[in-house]
Amino acid sequence: MHAFNFIFMSHMHISDTWRSRWVESKHKSDYGKFVLSAGKFYGDAKKDKGLQTSQDAHFYALSSRFADFSNKDQPLVIQFTVKHEQSIDCGGGYIKLFPSDLKQEDMHGDSTYNIMFGDYLNNHFIDEHFKHFVLLDTQDDLTCFVSSRS
Structure with missing residues (x-):
């Protein structure tokens, strides 16, 4: 078991004022x-x-900034929740963590990112910083992934 001095946690509560963030x-x-x-099921x-x-059948591009942090010599754990309410033939829901100099209004599929992961039809995790490509288990509905520099 490891003890960590710093934990960064952000619960991005979504409210009617979401466009301000x-x-x-x-x-x-x-x-x-x-x-x-709340969707169809809640x-x-x-x-x-x-x-x-x-x-x-559309692409979506939405971003929100958060405070700078460092996980130097510490594990980095990132998670998010997606609720798919329909069958998906191709696509999914994933997030990208971008460098802090991202021009948010011009974000697009070729924008430089550090980490990309999520629930995609091909179920993959891409870490551009560490150059890893990790295939995730596609047999379960809940997959947990932890990435570390060590």
């Missing part, structure tokens, strides 16, 4: 639009709201 890219005019919704219509994609 999140920036939708304008790089392409045909990006899909996000809406605030426990509490108000508490379970989140950002939802509103159009089928």
Whole structure:
């Protein structure tokens, strides 16, 4: 067991004021639009709201800045939750962690990123900084991945 001096945690609670924190890219005019919704299935219509994609067969590009942190000599654990309410033939939900100089309104598929991971039809994790390509187990519905510099 390891003891860590620093834990960075950000629960990005989504509320009606989400547009003040999140920036939708304008790089392409045909990006899909996000809406605030609890979706089709929820426990509490108000508490379970989140950002939802509103159009089928579109790419989406949304970013939010967070405070600088360092995990030097410490493991880095990143997680997020996605609720897919329909069958997906191709695509998925994933996140990218970008360098701090990202031009958010011009973010696009070729923007430089440090880490990309998530639930994608091909179920993969890409770490551009460490140049790893990790295939994830596609047999379960819940996969946990931890990346470390060591």
